Amino acid sequence: MARSLVSISDLRDDEISHLVELSRIFFEVNSREIPKVPTLRGKTIATLFFENSTRTRLSFELAATRLAADVLTFTLSSSSVSKGESLRDTAETIESLGADLIVMRHFSAGSVQLVSSWLDIPLVNAGDGAHEHPTQALLDAVTIMDHFKTGKRLDGISVAIVGDVLHSRVARSNVQLLSRLGANVTLVGPPSLLPLDLSLWPVRISNCLEDVLPGCDVIYMLRIQSERFSESLMPSIGEFSRAFALNSERLEMASKGAIVMHPGPMIKGVEITAEAAESPRSLIRTQVRNGVGVRMAVLYWLLGANQGRLESIW
Amino acid sequence: MVTGRRKFLIRGGLLVDSKGVRRSDLLVEAGKIAACEKEIDPPSGAKVVDARGLVVSPGFVDLHTHLRQPGNEKSETISSGSRAGVSGGYTALLAMPNTTPTLDSPEVVSYVRQLAKEAVLDVYFAGAITKGRLGESLTEMSKMAELGIRLFTDDGAGVQNGQLMRRALEYAKGIGVTLAQHCEDLTLSNGGAMNEGAVSAVLGMKGIPNAAEDVMVARDIELVRLTGARLHLLHISTGRSAEMVKVAKADGLPVTAEVTPHHLVLSERRLADFNPIFKVNPPLRSDADRLALWGALGQGTFDAIATDHAPHHKEAKDTTLDQAAFGMIGLESALGAVLGELQRQLADKVVGEGGLSDEQLMNLVGLFTWRPARIAQIDDVHGGPLVVGRPANVAIFDPTFKWRLSETEIVSRSKNSPYFDTDLVGKVLYTFVNGDLKLREGELCL
Structure with missing residues (x-):
C-alpha cells in the first residue's frame, strides 16, 4: 500500500x-x-x-x-x-x-x-x-496565506465557515488544516446543518452570521444543495438565504480587510449573491x-x- | 459416530446455576443428570471429565441468533450456526425470523423445523409479528404457537405503527406468547450507518441518534402499561433506554430486556477508520452509553446477554461503510468478550475463583442460561438447574483462560467477528447437548 x-x-x-x-x-x-x-x-x-x-x-x-x-x-x-x-x-x-x-x-x-x-x-x-477533500483545504490555506502574507502559517487569522457544514467534506478538511496552521475557525449555520456532537472539533460555533462577521478575516461560504430543503433541514431556500447568505449588506458588516471564499460551484442567490461573489474582496477565482x-x-x-x-x- | 448415549462423570468442577454456587461432581447418563453429589466414584464405563478449576453451568441459551437459513445459506446455515453455538457453550438458540422467506406462517414454521434436525443443538424459532416483516398486518400467531413458537418479533426492524403494535400485544397476550421488539424508529435512524455522535461528525457519516431507539422503547413500555402484555426488548444499546427499562420493571410491568456482548465491549470509536466489521444495528454507541449498560447490568436491569449473531459473507462487509451490511457474529466469542471486559474492569480488585465473586459468577451465568431460557419459555429443557432428572444441557468453561479469536478457527460459515484484536477471557471447553458430548477440550466432537 x-x-x-x-x-x-x-x-x-x-x-x-x-x-x-x-x-x-x-x-x-x-x-x-x-x-x-x-x-x-x-x-x-x-x-x-x-x-x-x-x-x-x-x-x-x-x-x-x-x-x-x-x-x-x-x-x-x-x-x-x-x-x-x-x-x-x-x-x-x-x-x-x-x-x-x-x-x-x-x-x-x-x-x-x-x-x-x-x-x-x-x-x-x-x-x-x-x-474530506484535502486538496481543497490545501489550496484554501495557501490562498489565505498568500493574501495575508502570513508565510507558511495562519496564526491569528479568524475564519468563519458558513452554511451546510453537516454535509461538507470541504468543511471537514478545512477545519483540520486551518486550525492546525494556527487559524481560529468558527462554524456558522443553523443547528440542523451542523453536526450534533462537535466535541472533537477545534472550533467555535455560532447560529448567527451577523454576530460573527465583524470579527473574521475570512468568510468562507459553503455550497448548499437543494435536497437539503426537501429533507426539511431548512424550510426553504428563502429562509436559509435570509439568515445565512452573504450579500453586500452583510459584507459591509465584516472588517475592512476581510476576504470572501467559496469552494464552488456557487449557487448565486442562495448562499451568496453575485455582488458578494464578484466583489473586489472575493478570492474565489484565485482559489x-x-x-x-x-x-x-x-x-x-x-x-x-x-x-x-x-x-x-x- | 457412536450411537447410544455414553456416561460421563464431570469431576471437581464449580457448579453454578440458579440454585447457587457449589463444588460438586455431576454424573450424566441417558441424556439426563443422573447424580449430583460432592464426590461420585466413577461408575463402570463412564468417561471422566476433569473439571477442576472449571465452571460447570447449564448450557447457554441465546435469545437472538440469525441462522440465515432459508435464503442466505452462503452466510450461515442452521447446521453451521448450531456448530458455532456449541463451540460457544450454547445448547439452545432462538433463531430470528428474518429469513427468505420470512418465518411468518405455519408452513414456513413446519419447513424450518424439519431443517433444524440438522442442528447439533436445540434450535427454537421466533415467528414474525407481521407478514413479511412489513409492519402492515399481523401473522397467524396462534397457528404458529400451536407448532411451538413462543416468541414473535419483526427483528431487523421494529413495528413502526403504534396502533398495530398495540393490537399485536393484545393478541399475543390472549394466546400466551411473548413479543420481542427491535426498537428503532426508522424516521429517526433515517438511513444512518453508525452512532450519531462525535465520531460520525468527524467522519461525515450519517448517524443513528440514541433517540431512534429511545422513543420506541418509551412507546412500547407505555403500550405494555396499556395492554398488560409481555414484551421483550432486544439489544438495548443506550443508557437512557436501560434507565426506562429499569423504571418499567420497578412499576411492575412485564418487560424484559437483553444486552449484547458487543454493546458492552465495543464503542463507536472502533469505527474511526470506517471499518465495516464494526457496523451493527443498533450501532456501537459512545463509551458513556457503554458504561451505562454495565451499570444497568450490575443493577439487574437486563435479563439476558444475547449475541445478535449476524453472519455476513465476505462481500457484504468488503465495501464502504455506508453500503456494508449491519451485523457481526458472536456465538463463539460471547463469554470471552464479556468476561474479558469484566476482567479489565475488575483488574484491581480480584476476588474469588477466577477473579469473580460467587455472586458475580452467578449473575453472569444467569444472564447466559436460566434467565433467557425463561423468556424463550424453554426452561423445562434448558437453562438448568443442574439437578437429578433434568436434561443434561451443560457447558463447562475455564473462567480465566486468556485467548484471541482467529479467523481460521471460526466455526461459523461467516467470519465477521469484531474481536480479532481483543483479549478474550473465559473459554468454553465442553458442551453437552441433551447428554451428548458435542465439544471436548474446546474442539467440536460431533
Whole structure:
C-alpha cells in the first residue's frame, strides 16, 4: 500500500509545510509563458469520479498535464457503480492498466481509504462523501496565506465557515488544516446543518452570521444543495438565504480587510449573491487558479519527490 | 459416530446455576443428570471429565441468533450456526425470523423445523409479528404457537405503527406468547450507518441518534402499561433506554430486556477508520452509553446477554461503510468478550475463583442460561438447574483462560467477528447437548 492523501490527518506538520513550498514553486511554473514541466513524464494519472464534478476533475487533469503525465479519465455514474464489488473491480482494473496514481471522488465517506487498502499505487482523495477533500483545504490555506502574507502559517487569522457544514467534506478538511496552521475557525449555520456532537472539533460555533462577521478575516461560504430543503433541514431556500447568505449588506458588516471564499460551484442567490461573489474582496477565482498549482504539488509529492526529480522543475 | 448415549462423570468442577454456587461432581447418563453429589466414584464405563478449576453451568441459551437459513445459506446455515453455538457453550438458540422467506406462517414454521434436525443443538424459532416483516398486518400467531413458537418479533426492524403494535400485544397476550421488539424508529435512524455522535461528525457519516431507539422503547413500555402484555426488548444499546427499562420493571410491568456482548465491549470509536466489521444495528454507541449498560447490568436491569449473531459473507462487509451490511457474529466469542471486559474492569480488585465473586459468577451465568431460557419459555429443557432428572444441557468453561479469536478457527460459515484484536477471557471447553458430548477440550466432537 503506497502513501496516499486521503485525509488532512495523513499529513505531518512538516509535510504540510513542504506542500505549501512546492505549491508556490508550481504557481511560478503556471505563470510562465509555457506553463509545463517534464517532471512526471511517463507517469499515468487516472481520474476516477463516481460523482459529477467538472472543476475538480479538470483541475487535477490540468495539473497532471502540466507535469507532463498522461491522463486516463474514468467517469462513472453513481447508479452504474453502486456495489462494493464493482468498485473494487474498477479500481483494480485501473491499476492493472498501468496507472501510477488514482485521483478519486466517490459519494461514500471512507471509500478512498478503502480503495487505497486494495491497491499498491497512491490515491488522492478528490472528495469522499461528506468526509474530506484535502486538496481543497490545501489550496484554501495557501490562498489565505498568500493574501495575508502570513508565510507558511495562519496564526491569528479568524475564519468563519458558513452554511451546510453537516454535509461538507470541504468543511471537514478545512477545519483540520486551518486550525492546525494556527487559524481560529468558527462554524456558522443553523443547528440542523451542523453536526450534533462537535466535541472533537477545534472550533467555535455560532447560529448567527451577523454576530460573527465583524470579527473574521475570512468568510468562507459553503455550497448548499437543494435536497437539503426537501429533507426539511431548512424550510426553504428563502429562509436559509435570509439568515445565512452573504450579500453586500452583510459584507459591509465584516472588517475592512476581510476576504470572501467559496469552494464552488456557487449557487448565486442562495448562499451568496453575485455582488458578494464578484466583489473586489472575493478570492474565489484565485482559489480556482491556485487549485492547479496545489494539485501539481500533491501529484509531484506522491509520485516524483522521492525520485530526485525536483531539479527538473526548473 | 457412536450411537447410544455414553456416561460421563464431570469431576471437581464449580457448579453454578440458579440454585447457587457449589463444588460438586455431576454424573450424566441417558441424556439426563443422573447424580449430583460432592464426590461420585466413577461408575463402570463412564468417561471422566476433569473439571477442576472449571465452571460447570447449564448450557447457554441465546435469545437472538440469525441462522440465515432459508435464503442466505452462503452466510450461515442452521447446521453451521448450531456448530458455532456449541463451540460457544450454547445448547439452545432462538433463531430470528428474518429469513427468505420470512418465518411468518405455519408452513414456513413446519419447513424450518424439519431443517433444524440438522442442528447439533436445540434450535427454537421466533415467528414474525407481521407478514413479511412489513409492519402492515399481523401473522397467524396462534397457528404458529400451536407448532411451538413462543416468541414473535419483526427483528431487523421494529413495528413502526403504534396502533398495530398495540393490537399485536393484545393478541399475543390472549394466546400466551411473548413479543420481542427491535426498537428503532426508522424516521429517526433515517438511513444512518453508525452512532450519531462525535465520531460520525468527524467522519461525515450519517448517524443513528440514541433517540431512534429511545422513543420506541418509551412507546412500547407505555403500550405494555396499556395492554398488560409481555414484551421483550432486544439489544438495548443506550443508557437512557436501560434507565426506562429499569423504571418499567420497578412499576411492575412485564418487560424484559437483553444486552449484547458487543454493546458492552465495543464503542463507536472502533469505527474511526470506517471499518465495516464494526457496523451493527443498533450501532456501537459512545463509551458513556457503554458504561451505562454495565451499570444497568450490575443493577439487574437486563435479563439476558444475547449475541445478535449476524453472519455476513465476505462481500457484504468488503465495501464502504455506508453500503456494508449491519451485523457481526458472536456465538463463539460471547463469554470471552464479556468476561474479558469484566476482567479489565475488575483488574484491581480480584476476588474469588477466577477473579469473580460467587455472586458475580452467578449473575453472569444467569444472564447466559436460566434467565433467557425463561423468556424463550424453554426452561423445562434448558437453562438448568443442574439437578437429578433434568436434561443434561451443560457447558463447562475455564473462567480465566486468556485467548484471541482467529479467523481460521471460526466455526461459523461467516467470519465477521469484531474481536480479532481483543483479549478474550473465559473459554468454553465442553458442551453437552441433551447428554451428548458435542465439544471436548474446546474442539467440536460431533
